[in-house]
Amino acid sequence: MRIEWLLALRFLKEGRAQTLFMLGGVMMGVGVIVFLTSLITGLQRSIIEKTLGTQAHLVMRSPDDEARRIIKPTSELAVSAIVEQRAQRLCSILQWQQIMRDLELRPEVTAVSPLVAGSSFAMRGSATKSVALMGIEPEKYTRIVPMPSFIKEGEFRITANDAAIGTDLARDLGATIGDKIRLQTADGRSDTITVAGIFDVGIRDLNRRWVFITLRSAQNLLDLVGGVSSIDVTVRDLFKAEIISEQLASQTGLTAESWMKTNAQLMVGLRSQSASSYLIQFFVIISVAFGIASVLVVSVIQKSREVGILRAMGCSRRRILRIFLLQGGMVGLIGSLFGGGLGALLVTFFASTAKNPDGTPIFPVVLEPSMFLIAAGVATITGILAAAAPAARAAKLDPVVAIRNA
Amino acid sequence: MPETMCSSAIIQLTDVRKQYGNDGITTEVLYGIDLTLQRGEFTALIGPSGSGKSTLLNIIGLLEQPTSGTIQVQGRDTGTLSEEELTLLRGRSLGFVFQFHHLIPAFTALENVMMPLMLEQGRSTSAQRERAAGLLERVGLVDRMNFKPDKLSGGQQQRVAIARALVANAPLILADEPTGNLDTAAADEIFKLLLEVNEESGATFLIVTHDPRLAKRCRRVVELVDGRIVS
Numbered sequence: 001m002r003i004e005w006l007l008a009l010r011f012l013k014e015g016r017a018q019t020l021f022m023l024g025g026v027m028m029g030v031g032v033i034v035f036l037t038s039l040i041t042g043l044q045r046s047i048i049e050k051t052l053g054t055q056a057h058l059v060m061r062s063p064d065d066e067a068r069r070i071i072k073p074t075s076e077l078a079v080s081a082i083v084e085q086r087a088q089r090l091c092s093i094l095q096w097q098q099i100m101r102d103l104e105l106r107p108e109v110t111a112v113s114p115l116v117a118g119s120s121f122a123m124r125g126s127a128t129k130s131v132a133l134m135g136i137e138p139e140k141y142t143r144i145v146p147m148p149s150f151i152k153e154g155e156f157r158i159t160a161n162d163a164a165i166g167t168d169l170a171r172d173l174g175a176t177i178g179d180k181i182r183l184q185t186a187d188g189r190s191d192t193i194t195v196a197g198i199f200d201v202g203i204r205d206l207n208r209r210w211v212f213i214t215l216r217s218a219q220n221l222l223d224l225v226g227g228v229s230s231i232d233v234t235v236r237d238l239f240k241a242e243i244i245s246e247q248l249a250s251q252t253g254l255t256a257e258s259w260m261k262t263n264a265q266l267m268v269g270l271r272s273q274s275a276s277s278y279l280i281q282f283f284v285i286i287s288v289a290f291g292i293a294s295v296l297v298v299s300v301i302q303k304s305r306e307v308g309i310l311r312a313m314g315c316s317r318r319r320i321l322r323i324f325l326l327q328g329g330m331v332g333l334i335g336s337l338f339g340g341g342l343g344a345l346l347v348t349f350f351a352s353t354a355k356n357p358d359g360t361p362i363f364p365v366v367l368e369p370s371m372f373l374i375a376a377g378v379a380t381i382t383g384i385l386a387a388a389a390p391a392a393r394a395a396k397l398d399p400v401v402a403i404r405n406a
Numbered sequence: 407m408p409e410t411m412c413s414s415a416i417i418q419l420t421d422v423r424k425q426y427g428n429d430g431i432t433t434e435v436l437y438g439i440d441l442t443l444q445r446g447e448f449t450a451l452i453g454p455s456g457s458g459k460s461t462l463l464n465i466i467g468l469l470e471q472p473t474s475g476t477i478q479v480q481g482r483d484t485g486t487l488s489e490e491e492l493t494l495l496r497g498r499s500l501g502f503v504f505q506f507h508h509l510i511p512a513f514t515a516l517e518n519v520m521m522p523l524m525l526e527q528g529r530s531t532s533a534q535r536e537r538a539a540g541l542l543e544r545v546g547l548v549d550r551m552n553f554k555p556d557k558l559s560g561g562q563q564q565r566v567a568i569a570r571a572l573v574a575n576a577p578l579i580l581a582d583e584p585t586g587n588l589d590t591a592a593a594d595e596i597f598k599l600l601l602e603v604n605e606e607s608g609a610t611f612l613i614v615t616h617d618p619r620l621a622k623r624c625r626r627v628v629e630l631v632d633g634r635i636v637s
Contacts, residue, residue, distance in 0.1 A: 001529065001530065002528060002529050003524045003525060003528055003529055003530070006524070006530065010512035010513060011512060013512065014511065014512040305508065306510050306511075306512075308508075309502075309504075309508045309509075309510060310510075310521075310525070311469075311493070312467065312469060312496065312502050313496075313497060313502065313521060313522045313525055313570075314493055314494060314496045314497015314498065314522065314525050314526060315493070315497070315525045316490055316493045316494070317489065317490075317493070318490075319525075399469050400464050400469045400470055403504060403508065404460075
């Protein structure tokens with residue numbers, strides 16, 4: 001073993017109570033950090049999962065219709081004009097099959113699904129409700145939104161006749177599985193479907209409005225034959241959705257909106273939550289560093305005689321410095337191993353106590369190996385940095401004074 | 407005569423002066439010390455308290471810098487050396503025996519003896535272990551090798567310290583009141599041991615002592631009074 005390591009280890013072993021105090025401090029700190037991180041990661045992940053459970057990561061649409069100006073101002077001609085916004089028509093994405101094929105080839109894209117969406121009325125007996133038609137290709141759409149998992153009754157079977165509606169719409173219309181519902185659009189087109197499945201996505205508004213039918217039925221009802229109104233896309237790394245959406249928009253000329261933009265408020269919430277968690281972690285690290293530094297300062301004073309002897313025997317200042325830096329690093333590393341254990345214990349305990357009435361955890365806590373590695377790394381570096389001032393002090397000791405005063 | 411002595415001189419001090427303090431208030435501790443120690447010599451440094459013995463020893467031990475004057479270790483001037491080089495030279499050329507034993511409590515007797523070698527080579531080896539064990543056997547502590555210092559008597563600790571001073575084959579051993587903390591019987595034994603290892607190793611010994619009885623047994627006695635060598 002290198003002599004610096006041997007000396008550092010022995011000094012730590014000798015100052016038993018001090019070492020235990022430092023280890024305890026690091027353990028608490030790392031424990032809190034691990035607990036907090038896994039709690040917040042778990043919480044955010046579950047919020048995002050719930051939010052994205054019924055959303056594509058990004059949605060591509062035709063660009064909005066713009067009002068075009070017929071007389072353009074030139075250097076000679078000043079034009080005073082009132083430009084009114086145009087009403088947006090439901091229009092198809094041009095070349096959507098080609099665009100879908102291109103999207104499917106991109107490595108960052110995991111699923112693509114065409115959608116024809118528009119409004120209509122759903123009628124049964126005397127009840128009339130305004131609904132949102134969702135014309136889909138079921139095998140593609142279920143890779144974006146796992147509708148079969150939300151089914152409460154029947155099954156998610158979408159064919160020319162069969163459709164799926166939400167629980168609230170079913171109640172409003174008094175419809176159950178096998179009942180027929182008439183769909184009619186504002187311009188008079190209509191179709192009749194049979195309820196094959198009733199779903200509950202956990203959001204009342206969607207349960208009340210969504211009606212899933214085939215792409216073709218929707219195209220007919222909404223007079224969009226051969227076209228689609230939007231393309232839903234799921235990407236591998238959901239936090240890259242915004243960047244990818246910008247790339248796709250510029251490459252295809254379509255508009256692309258990521259879930260991050262759609263849920264801007266949520267993103268702000270998540271970001272400020274992360275920021276406050278980082279702030280807490282930062283101050284925990286600082287206080288752990290102060291703890292290590294203050295114990296080591298005392299230890300240096302107590303060890304000044306030994307330092308003096310070592311210096312007299314030909315131990316360089318640099319080596320003395322390393323011995324004390326190593327002590328800080330060792331305390332950080334070993335303390336973080338215990339701290340990781342403590343954090344994992346706290347998290348497991350929390351997960352087992354904080355439960356929904358049905359026994360499932362309120363949110364899944366996340367314990368990732370990388371988190372422990374990072375915590376260990378941060379603790380080790382913190383230990384070394386905290387030891388810097390005491391170590392410099394030890395290295396500066398005058399051996400004559402150190403030996404004489406002992 | 408000095409010319410012939412130079413060839414075998416371990417250490418040579420020329421007009422060494424030492425002052426403490428600044429801002430006009432200075433205390434002069436050493437006034438122009440000239441001292442040469444020959445290879446294999448066994449010298450006692452005596453003098454009353456406050457005569458500058460410890461300061462002189464620290465300067466010879468390269469732990470302190472003189473205010474003026476030169477120190478040559480085996481013909482090499484130390485005045486131009488850096489901190490780092492002095493430390494290296496100290497490790498290679500000097501062995502220390504202190505009054506209060508000054509072993510490192512966290513290490514066993516054997517490891518304490520190995521320490522100068524471990525510091526020089528950067529790690530512990532079995533060769534170091536053998537050499538240290540051999541020396542502990544020489545000072546009569548082979549059965550106490552794996553004891554920590556606090557489990558040893560004062561005399562035993564001092565024996566360990568002597569073994570440690572010898573382990574790196576340093577040509578010059580400096581001892582500051584090596585018997586000062588021991589009872590008469592133990593002091594006699596330690597002194598006898600120092601004389602013996604001086605014979606065996608051929609190293610030069612400089613012993614600071616209060617005890618005139620012990621000083622009488624040394625081949626050479628240097629007396630320091632008020633920062634001057636008087637004999």
